[in-house]
Amino acid sequence: MKSDYDVIVIGAGPAGSIAARTTAQAGLATLLLEKRQEIGSPVRCGEAVGLETLVKFIQPDPKWISAEIDAFSLSNPQGDCLVVPPEEQTLMLERKIFDRELARLAAEAGAEVIVKARATGLIKKGPGIEGVRLNVQGQPREAHAKIVIGADGTESQSPRWAGLKSIPQLKDYYTAAQYLMTNIDVNPRICQYHIGWSLAPGGYCWVFPKGDKKANVGLVMWVDPKEKKTAIDYLNEFVAARFPDRSILSQIVGGIPVTNVLPEMAADGYMAVGDAAHQSDPLTAGGIGPSMCGGSLAGQVAVEAIKAGDVSAKFLKQYERMWDAQWGKSYRRLYRIRHALLKVPEDKLSHIIRQASLLDAQTLSLKDIALIVMKSYPQLMLEVIPYFLGQ
């Protein structure tokens, strides 16, 4: 490790590795820090990703793909099930291998990657940032840089160190649990979503197949101070009712911000990317694709800023505008849709899924679904329509 860099990236998840690869490729001296001893492990993810976003950053490789998905199913607690084709082709990843491959590509582009290196704070000078305070294998160290990119995931503290407001409202944070299960009979090409507040209050359950009778079975739910049961409690109930013969290979838990990005993602000498910037989809919480995109945009802006000799917040805010141009409109819509859905009682939601499941899936259109919603729970349509027509 040197003491001076152009760019230091905190966290080697998808957001950080893509950011580091982008700046290293442009010839900037880049340091990529990871506090874990093994990049990609433990996996805190359902591992489903859309191909369209993925291929912008990496060519699919069988060594980190566990399944290809042809369809999504949407079920209510009674078992009515609607099967729809995905909006884009979807893959199931082996994130342990995938995350490591992304970090390898950053290193190949010239970035220095170190593990067991935890950022503990930012070195500040006036309003700006001069570098990062570290703990490397137990030893306190410092490294200097013109720009710091915070890619430290859901547990990120770097945005707060940089003065950004990053504490989500509880209703905009998902608490999550997942088992990697084996010996279960599921269609290996369908990602299942199960919706019902009694299954996962404010969220949903999923069964994402990984081939070989394995699947990620998990749930996200909202954070509610009045709730008596934890995410693990709800997951155990879901699993016991549906997969009596399963075996569990691993258990993971976590949290995902679903706020629709931080109000500010850039400060003087600093940009936040990925989950640190709350870039996960504010409806489904899918964050692999968006975080890679955030990492790439911040990396590009870092390159321009250093070229221009201006790392002020004013210059770096280009990154916020670039993000907004790509994702802003759909994220505002998805955020509103989730909040509109949260007001729908479970029996109405179940009824909507049941009615839709009775129609021919091959010809099912958005209009058909709109009609069903209109009949079952018109308030939902009224809340959602403006966001389809307007913004």
Next chain:
Amino acid sequence: MIDVAEAYVSVDYDHCSYCGACVAVCPPDCITLHDATLMIDTAACTLCRRCLPACPTGALSIVEADA
């Protein structure tokens, strides 16, 4: 009302998975995740309780020192 000096957030390490969900929602930023330890700066903790329901495993609770 719980007196700040007489209560603190306690971590049940049998249940904690070091996932960081509690870190994300803590307003005074007083929780830090190390390799396999969760450090809570009790002097900075306001006992707001936000971290409790955010924890997916129920590993956090408020303990009253006198109880």
